[in-house]
Amino acid sequence: MKRNFPVLLIALILTGLAAYQMIQNGQEVRAAGGIRPPEMARNKPVPSFTLQGLDGKGYQIGGEREKPLIVNFWASWCGPCHEEAPDLKRMFDKYGEHFDLYSVNVTRDDRLEDVKGFVKKYDLSFPVLLDQKGTTAELYRILFVPTSFLVDKHGILRDVIHVLPPEMLEKRIQLLINSQG
Incomplete structure (x- = not known):
């Protein structure tokens, strides 16, 4: 488990970063008056x-x-x-x-x-x-x-x-x- 901890930590950080970027992109689109891409x-x-x-x-x-x-x-x-x-x-x-x-x-x-x-x-x-x-x-x-x-x-x-x-x-x-x- 101790050997997997760094890998899990990196995966968690990357997931958080991806979620943050998705939220930011959505806010940028709304702020610019644009249309969100379709799901x-x-x-x-x-x-x-x-x-x-x-x-x-x-x-x-x-x-x-x-x-x-x-x-x-x-x-x-x-x-x-x-x-x-x-x-x-x-x-x-x-x-x-x-x-x-x-x-x-x-x-x-x-x-x-x-x-x-x-x-x-x-x-x-x-x-x-x-x-x-x-x-x-x-x-x-x-x-x-x-x-x-x-x-x-x-x-x-x-x-x-x-x-x-x-x-x-x-x-x-x-x-x-x-x-x-």
């Missing part, structure tokens, strides 16, 4: 957005689609993102005809050269979108990366995941593909 909840529509990809094309999320979608938020400096990238690539290579994968780089907190290096290192073949101002990450209430949203073809949030072992990731993707949503 992210399973079985509810995801917020719509459009971002430009590294390929120069615009990509839109929200509403009806031909296939289910995974929206993966990440950054090149994030260790768990490096851990997750090869598994996402394998799953996309294996099941990509049955779902779309949009990899959203939180570019505000990253460098474009590092983003391009990450994409090259892992040979990512799915669209990499650039959230240059961080507004999409805020809209989706991203507190840490990586975070992935599994969205059915009707634009409904089905699941939120972080780094998973490959077999669990595959099961979640299969559930998304097979959902009747």
Whole structure:
């Protein structure tokens, strides 16, 4: 127990900091007369957005689609993102005809050269979108990366995941593909 105390203390501090930031962000939005981002909840529509990809094309999320979608938020400096990238690539290579994968780089907190290096290192073949101002990450209430949203073809949030072992990731993707949503 004594060895776990520092870890528990750090986790408690980080949780408190995240809660404080969420409260502050909400107060800033209200003070500015803005509208709070919609709640992210399973079985509810995801917020719509459009971002430009590294390929120069615009990509839109929200509403009806031909296939289910995974929206993966990440950054090149994030260790768990490096851990997750090869598994996402394998799953996309294996099941990509049955779902779309949009990899959203939180570019505000990253460098474009590092983003391009990450994409090259892992040979990512799915669209990499650039959230240059961080507004999409805020809209989706991203507190840490990586975070992935599994969205059915009707634009409904089905699941939120972080780094998973490959077999669990595959099961979640299969559930998304097979959902009747």
